[in-house]
Amino acid sequence: MALKEVIDQNTCLFSITACITLTFCYVASLYVWRSKLSRDHPSTIKRRFFSVFCVMLLAPFLTQYFLTEETINRGDMYEQLGLRSSGLIIAIVAPLFLTAILFLGPLTMHVISGSWKLYAEPLYWVSSWQDLMWVRNHFMAPLSEEWVFRACMMPLLLQCLEPLTAVFMGPLLFGIAHFHHMLERMRSGCDFQTALMISTFQFTYTSLFGAYSAYLFARTGHFAAPLVAHMFCNHMGFPNFAEVGQYPPLQRVLIICSFLLGFTLWCMLLTRLTSPDIYDNRLHWET
Template sequence: MPPPVKGWRDRLSALGHMYEKHIKGAPKAPAISPSAAALLSVVFTLIYVVPFYLSPATRPSPQLTRDAPSSIRARVRAVTFSSVLSVGLTVFVLHQYGDASAQEILKLFGFWPISLLDTARTLLLVAILFAGPLFERGLVDGGLKDWIRGRHVYQVLSSWIGYRNYVVGPVSEELIWRSLIIPLHVLAHFSGKQIIFLTPLYFGIAHIHHLYEFRLTHPQTPLLLAVLRSLFQFTYTSLFGFFAAFVFLRTGNVYSAILAHTFCNWMGLPRLYGRVGVEAGEPIGPPVAGNKNDDDDAPRYQSKGIMWTATYYMLLVAGAVGFYWQLFPLTESNHALPVILREK
């Protein structure tokens, strides 16, 4: 039983203890409700996707695919407008309801402070995961020299498709689904795990409209196969979203998420079967000898032996294990956002 309070100093001390325990230490009410954060996330997703279908210049059709340069240019303009509008709405919400200063908003957006070390560590983590595909692309297929010279980078970024896939797409998508949507969920007091596994679903849903585009340009493909293709795309985009959200929370750095996104777009999905050096699905074994009737201009490949393929799959497994073990160490940062991902 606590001793009785005596004198005005003791009374002030007791009041201070009560304030620390029951008021200051109590969790604050969320600045916005969870339903408001979810609603704004849906709104931002629609703002990003809907403009693609409002104009003939951006709307896909059997005569105009999404890869047409004119369509890409128009979509870049639409995405720029959508991003600016979404940033403005988020700044208003953070300032008006979260009482966040300009510096705090930059921090929540992952814009500042900039940590090149955090970005490099994140890219190292992704490179570990893709150890097998990097081995195949760089050594088996001989792309290492082009990487060192930067020739491949120039060729890819000088095309509209490359500019969309490796610059505009990663920057705009990480801005919307990481920099803007995650801070709203932080204000709504979602837990770290909820943010990681919930917010990427909006990112995955935003890619479902590709089903409609695919059906327009591939009408001969059965509907079931088109739906399965869309579900597969939803799955791997959501899986990447889980990782990007994790990195964003752990490092407070959107640049890490953008470069990881660009890297994953460049690498694509890793080979899970078949021999290295040829198209996936080719049997492991010596190439079939050509005959005199073969077209001299037909593409050929040279077998590099079973050890190259065995090495690839060993690196693929080792990369997955290394990624798992280094996930937390390589994303450790002093700039993490104020959420708890795991109890110490």
């Protein structure tokens, strides 16, 4: 019996194994270079850009190999990866708008503090693109993570699991992949307990974001949808709730109300703004 036939008969086992393999390859690519330099050193960043880019090139071939014939018949490889032209514009705008609503509180803080004016300065963008750490955090990390963990993994999981199950299972690997930062924190002098606490917290919120991102991918059928959401979230960072107390009372009330309103509206609009019909998605999430 050919290996491909065996894979078709044991779809879930091979799909999950392939996803674990992709996770291992992604994390391992960050450590193939032997160096004592920190992760933020320009040399380290450039080397990791190259190795992660190699993983991005190889990942679709692994995905294609483990996709069953039935899955391929439902949509070609480009569609499976979320590379579609139909509904692309709305797949960029709607998820970005939805994610911005979720961050209504932090955005309100930006408006009150006046920091939003910085984005209107051309020099800000010029200097940002010259900063390798900025490029890594705002561009390369979202691009590579969404490509490997969403575009290449989700089709494998969706071919053998219910959509909601796949949405919550895949992000666990995404969250676990961030545990490698624990080693880097310990190397920089952080004790084990502190490094573990920080990494556990990071695992929690990256897994939650991963579920949201996977949901966007499955519902819209577009790679662009989770990508723009990821870029926006990385730019905003995790909300600094402690900073709210530094504002005057009236502004503090306004900010707290913005946090609550943003979360409420996000919950109300999540299914509406991600309806597969809007994006002409008949592949990953049937209505």
